[in-house]
Amino acid sequence: MVWRTICAGALAGLSIVRMTASARISELIGGIEKMPLEHYVAPARPPLVGMTRPQLADMLSELEVPAAQRAMRVQQLWHWIYLRGAQTFDEMTSVSKELRGALDARYTLARPVVATEQVSVDGTRKWLLRLPGQHAGEGAHDIECVYIPEAGRGTLCVSSQVGCTLNCSFCHTGTQRLVRNLTAEEIVGQILVARDQLGDWSARTPQRSDGADGGRLITNIVMMGMGEPLYNFDAVRDALLIAADGDGIGISKRKITLSTSGVVPNIVRAGAEIGVMLAVSLHAVRDDLRDRLVPLNRKYPISELLAACRDYPGLSNARRITFEYVMLKGVNDSLADAKALVRLLKGIPAKINLIPFNPWPGSAYECSDWEQIEKFSEIIFNAGYASPVRTPRGRDILAACGQLKSATEKLSARERLALRAMAMTD
Ligand code: SAH
Ligand code: SF4
Numbered sequence: 001m002v003w004r005t006i007c008a009g010a011l012a013g014l015s016i017v018r019m020t021a022s023a024r025i026s027e028l029i030g031g032i033e034k035m036p037l038e039h040y041v042a043p044a045r046p047p048l049v050g051m052t053r054p055q056l057a058d059m060l061s062e063l064e065v066p067a068a069q070r071a072m073r074v075q076q077l078w079h080w081i082y083l084r085g086a087q088t089f090d091e092m093t094s095v096s097k098e099l100r101g102a103l104d105a106r107y108t109l110a111r112p113v114v115a116t117e118q119v120s121v122d123g124t125r126k127w128l129l130r131l132p133g134q135h136a137g138e139g140a141h142d143i144e145c146v147y148i149p150e151a152g153r154g155t156l157c158v159s160s161q162v163g164c165t166l167n168c169s170f171c172h173t174g175t176q177r178l179v180r181n182l183t184a185e186e187i188v189g190q191i192l193v194a195r196d197q198l199g200d201w202s203a204r205t206p207q208r209s210d211g212a213d214g215g216r217l218i219t220n221i222v223m224m225g226m227g228e229p230l231y232n233f234d235a236v237r238d239a240l241l242i243a244a245d246g247d248g249i250g251i252s253k254r255k256i257t258l259s260t261s262g263v264v265p266n267i268v269r270a271g272a273e274i275g276v277m278l279a280v281s282l283h284a285v286r287d288d289l290r291d292r293l294v295p296l297n298r299k300y301p302i303s304e305l306l307a308a309c310r311d312y313p314g315l316s317n318a319r320r321i322t323f324e325y326v327m328l329k330g331v332n333d334s335l336a337d338a339k340a341l342v343r344l345l346k347g348i349p350a351k352i353n354l355i356p357f358n359p360w361p362g363s364a365y366e367c368s369d370w371e372q373i374e375k376f377s378e379i380i381f382n383a384g385y386a387s388p389v390r391t392p393r394g395r396d397i398l399a400a401c402g403q404l405k406s407a408t409e410k411l412s413a414r415e416r417l418a419l420r421a422m423a424m425t426d
Contacts, residue, residue: 032166032167032295032296032298032299033165033166033167033296045106045107045108046106046107046108047107047108047109047110047183047185047189048077048081048103048107048108048109049081049109049111049185049188049189049192050183050184050185050186050187050188050189050235050238050239050242051184051185052238052241052242053074053078056074056077056078057070057071057074059107060073060074063099063102063103063106065099073095073099075247076092076094076095077092077095078245078247078248079247079248080092080094080095081109081248082242082245082247082248082249083201083202083247083248083249083250084201085192085195085196085201086109087109087110087111087196088104088109089101089103089104089109090104111189111192111193111196112129112130112131112143112186112189112190112193113129113130113131114127114128114129114130114193114197115128115129115130115142116128117197123149124146124147124148124149125146125147125197125198126144126145126146126147127144127145127146127147127193127194127197128142128143128144129142129143129144129145129189129190129193130142131143131162131182131186141162141180142162143159143162143182143186143190143225143226144159144225144226145157145158145159145190145193145194145225146225147194147197147198147217147218149217153219153220154216154217154218154219154220155218155219155220155221155222156190156191156194156218156220156221156222157222157224157225158187158190158191158221158222158223158224158225159182159187159190159225159226159227160181160182160187160223160225160226160227160228160229160231160232160235160236161179161180161181161182161226161227161228161231161232162176162178162179162180162182162226162227163176163177163178163179163180163226163227164176164179164226164227164228165179165228165231166228166231166261166294166295166296167295168261168281168283168293168294168295169292169293169295169364169365170283170293170326170328170357170363170364170365172358172360172363173226173227175362176226179227181227181231181232181235182227182232182235183235184234184235184236184238184239184242186235187235187236187239187240188239188242188243188249191218191221191243191249194218195218198217198218200216200217200218202215202216202250218251219251219255220251220255220256220257221240221243221251221255221256221257222256222257222258222259222279223236223240223256223257223258223259224257224259224279228260228261228263229258229259229260230258230260230263230266230267230270231263231266233266233269233270236258236274237270237273237274240253240256240258240274240276241274243256244256244276253274253275253276253277254277254319255277256276256277257276257277257278257279257322258270258274258276258277258278258279259279259280259281259322259324260278260279260280260281261281261294261296262280262281262282262294262296262297262300262305263296263300264300264304264305264308267280267305267308267309267312268308268311271311271312271313271314272313275313275314277319277321277322278309278312278321278322279321279322279323279324279353280305280309280321280322280323280324281294281324281326282302282305282323282324282325282341283324283325283326283328283332284297284302284332284337285302285332285337285340285341285344286302286340287301287302289331289332290302293326293328293331293332302344306344306345306348309321309348310347310348315348315349316349317349319349320349320350320351321348321349321350321351322350322351322352322353323341323345323350323351323352323353324353324355325341325352325353325354325355326355326356326357327354327355327356327357327367327368327372327373327376328357328365328366328367328368329357329365329366329367329368329369329372330366330368331365333368333372333373333376335375335376335379337376338375338376338379338380339379341380342379342380342383342385345385350385351385351386351387351388352380352385352386352387353387353388353390354373354376354377354380354387354388354389354390355389355390356368356373356389356390373389377389
């Protein structure tokens with residue numbers, strides 16, 4: 001469990017308790033990581049969503065379903081949950097009434113609750129999802145999930161944590177103090193909720209008119225929402241393997257991209273155990289600058305990060321790693337930086353994704369001038385790399401990268417103290 005390695009920071013947690021509410025965020029987040037302060041509390045009836053096939057088979061064995069029937073029953077449940085989007089056991093008409101009753105008594109199919117939905121003028125939709133499993137007096141665990149429609153495809157941006165334990169200095173999510181890992185159910189739940197909201201179930205709803213990707217609206221998934229997915233490895237792996245399963249949600253691994261700030265040991269594991277496309281948040285070409293922008297770099301410097309990228313399985317011109325590079329005015333956007341970037345990535349099948357910095361209240365950076373972004377992009381393009389500049393989407397609803405920061409932050413001072421006291425006693 002990742003938290004254990006981080007919880008060595010318990011003293012840091014104590015010092016947070018002593019700080020006044022007006023303490024500057026930067027004082028709280030100076031280090032590489034902050035400790036998680038909240039705990040997941042399982043609901044009274046555990047969720048079926050998020051269970052792997054072997055876990056479903058074990059669950060059926062506990063319900064005394066005969067061994068010979070289990071594989072067939074697992075397939076039926078999988079079909080109802082992930083292909084048809086069933087929200088109640090009652091509608092699973094191919095499952096015996098007796099088994100439906102037994103499942104209903106012990107398990108739930110409940111989704112994260114949609115607290116708010118915002119629709120941008122450009123069609124981007126952002127959902128604030130409220131997660132169950134809260135102690136009395138504990139604030140909501142809110143996460144955000146964003147759907148971005150484009151011609152011929154639709155991308156769902158999914159969160160992996162409430163907040164993020166890392167402290168990238170340009171990222172709004174990184175300033176959120178309350179952090180916990182999402183469960184596999186909560187990660188898959190975001191996809192199910194998005195399909196519910198969009199009416200995007202293949203077995204239920206009409207297909208999109210252009211017929212692309214079997215007619216579904218959600219064709220691609222990016223783990224680029226709140227949190228560092230490789231600090232929540234097991235849940236992210238289980239959730240993405242469920243999303244890629246062809247008998248259910250069915251979004252192929254080539255259309256799923258996991259973005260990481262550079263957790264080197266888990267990049268290796270992701271290659272072996274998940275096999276989706278990789279995006280790496282590079283943002284700087286020198287360690288001294290990357291140490292400041294992405295403090296995790298002090299643990300896993302650029303050379304180690306790029307070595308892990310070179311070894312990522314299955315790379316080819318058709319399967320490239322995306323390197324994300326946020327354009328920060330006067331910080332990392334010189335033309336010398338662009339040339340160094342090209343040299344650094346030599347030999348790695350790569351795409352370079354330039355992201356205009358999305359400012360947020362209190363951020364210490366500005367977005368590079370458009371002219372500078374174009375010159376930077378030209379150097380990369382002339383070196384033979386595709387270098388799309390990511391068009392900011394949903395800016396009017398704060399749905400763009402690095403702006404996701406949920407209402408969890410808005411706990412009262414008393415609630416925060418109660419939470420921290422709980423975190424200390426565990
Ligand atoms: N934690 C992972 C994935 C979530 S962040 C990661 O860091 O890769 C998704 C992307 O948004 C990352 O490339 C991140 O560096 C970028 N990002 C964060 N804050 C941003 C901001 N304010 N403006 C533009 N991009 C930002
Ligand atoms: Fe976390 Fe990614 Fe934001 Fe860094 S950029 S603080 S790793 S969400």
